[in-house]
Amino acid sequence: MTESTWESVRSRGMDVPDDRPLHEMTAELVQMLGDPEPRVREEIAYPVLTAWLQRGVFDDLLAGLGDGIVSGLGFGLGRDGDSSVIRRSYSALMLAEIVGRDNDVHLVQAPTVLAWGDAATSWYVREFDHRGWIPEMGWAHAIAHGADLLAALARSRHFGALELTVLLDVVADRVLAPTAYTWRHGEDDRLAFAVMTLLHRNALDTTLVEPWLARLGAGLRPPPTRGHLEVEWPTTEARNTSAFMRALHLQLALGVQGRSDLRGDAALFAEQPTDRADLLLAVLDQIRAESPWLYRPTSRTPVP
Known part of the structure; x- marks a missing residue:
């Protein structure tokens, strides 16, 4: 889907398009979370994914979605000063929303959420790139987004x-x-x-x-x-x-x-x-x- 098509999705109230498989659109949005262009990730990918989460679109797929997002925490881990931090940071922010959804609807089993917690904490203590705002790329905010993820995990009934x-x-x-x-x-x-x-x-x-x-x-x-x-x-x-x-x-x-x-x-x-x-x-x-x-x-x- 082109950027303009995603813009139209947003302008129509975040309704899920019916002309493409959900898994394809989801994979595309997840990839967009790591885009160095702030408008792509902050005005399209993150709000669309979050809206669909809150509406229950992913409820039957929540564990798989979380597992897919977790892989982004390791993307370029150990680097400092390049654009790879965007993918790691926004993966943490999105995982916080997924854990938050499970905290509301109780769909994901304990071993899965605990595995997410292990991955999250392992990433967080090894994250070297602490930049908040990056010229030309906008917010990175790995430390803040990681804190949001810890707060979501702290709410979990499995903890x-x-x-x-x-x-x-x-x-x-x-x-x-x-x-x-x-x-x-x-x-x-x-x-x-x-x-x-x-x-x-x-x-x-x-x-x-x-x-x-x-x-x-x-x-x-x-x-x-x-x-x-x-x-x-x-x-x-x-x-x-x-x-x-x-x-x-x-x-x-x-x-x-x-x-x-x-x-x-x-x-x-x-x-x-x-x-x-x-x-x-x-x-x-x-x-x-x-x-x-x-x-x-x-x-x-x-x-x-």
Whole structure:
């Protein structure tokens, strides 16, 4: 189908054309997700696929569609600075929508969703290209789209305490990993929201979460020196970690809301996480320790 034909599909309300097999059109749209031209992927491929997902067009094919999308996570993995990141990033974004659909309609079996989770986390911690906006290509946003995928997996009924703990560790691995890229396009907020989604499941004890926060806090403090700084501080990853911790603090303090188009989010986000008060204080402890010369020490009094 020509680009103009896809434009007409969009202009007619995203109705599924009846003159071509669905699998052929789907394969074409999936290929378009990796197009370096932003209009092709962001104004045609992604919205058309998402609309068809939400209307149930792929409900009988959901597992196969997800398996096909997962393969895009490995496309050019290990490269940095070329266009291959577009395919990986938009595969993550599309897989988040597929997991979200399953969270709504409960069609995909646990082994399949868990396999998607394994592929997603393996890709996410190995993604080197953290560019948000790329001139001439628009949004890449692999870190933000990966965070959206983690949030979708955190909502899954197939993810229990063990799997949620793995997601938590993956977030720490991603935040703390050395990088040359400073996150400046909302990546910290998107990752913090993924963690908030996980916390709203109320499946993890604070005895697991607090050591995780301490691990992140350790990444905020400079290494020991012998009278002089041996490396520039803060490093890029330390700045990213600091931004993430502050985003998590703010989201815990203010509260977050889910997506209006996901059926389960109203109930999931109806109340604050059970251990919110303790978690908020634990986050503050790590932020305070980053600059002990600046912040006044306070007692761990529960926050209302």
